[in-house]
Amino acid sequence: MMDSLWFVIVLVLLAVVSVALVLVLVLRREELHGGRETRTEYLQPNYGQTGGFRVASTPNNEIIIPYRYWLIEGCVSEIDYNIVPGRRMSLRTAKQGQMLYPAGFFDLAFEDVQQYEIDGITVTQRQNAGRITGISWARDGYEYLLYSMQPEMNMVVGLAVEFVTNTRAEPVV
Template sequence: MVDSLWFVLTLVLLAVVSVALVLVLILRREETCPARETRTEYLHPDYGQTAGFRVASAPISEVILPYRCWLIEERVSEIDYDIVPGRRMSLRTAKQGQMLYPTGFFEYAFEDVQQYDIDGITVTQRQNAGRISSVSWVRDGYEYLLYSLQPEMNMIAGLAVPFVTNTRVEPAV
């Protein structure tokens, strides 16, 4: 009788310790997860009242179709694009030194990083085969990041020229 009582007590103690361990692991995992971005959707990329700037020009064509404008954390703009046929791409802009990169952007080392000039602007291109690819540059005190989470082969390189040459951010007046 005493042996079975100790056996039951041991099982209960093991159950309590197991539950406590699982709770600690879950709570610790939640602490290390980054917080979600605060996003506000806009009809046009004019963030003058909140962020102090607007996207004055960006490429639009039958292949490059903007469909949504955001302001992230009240300081970074993002315009989401449909790239025909069936791909997506985003353009982020921010005052120099305030850029926020997408979640997981630097999580994996990029397989290919290159720098080259487009229209007198130094561009940094980062690529991973079949995963996130980007082009970033700085102009007139603003940072630009054109990226795709699931690009087609050479999609970023092909679109870098129209975005670098035709995208301008200016202070709101």
């Protein structure tokens, strides 16, 4: 009788410790993600007073059409694009070391991660077939992330040269 009582007590203690450990891990993960982003919409990608920079040039043609400009958390620019025919993608720009990645960007391991050069710039491509895909690069003290949550096959990679060669950010004083 006494042995079974100790056995039950040990099981209850193990259950309590397990639940506490799971809660700590879950709450810590939520803390790292931080919840929803604070976004401010702009009429053009000039975030001078708040962000201290502007996106001076980006692709803009009959296939790549910017339609919305955001400043996220006061430090990251996001330009949303319509890609003809009927696709969407976004370009994030931030000062070096201040990039904020979209929610869920690193939740799943990417099936394909590659690095290559475009116009002398090292580009990192992260891809999951039919799911989030992105390319990132850095130039002149700024980081860039071009991504799509539901891309067409090779859409982001196909537009990489256009964005890497034509996108520039600069400080605003």
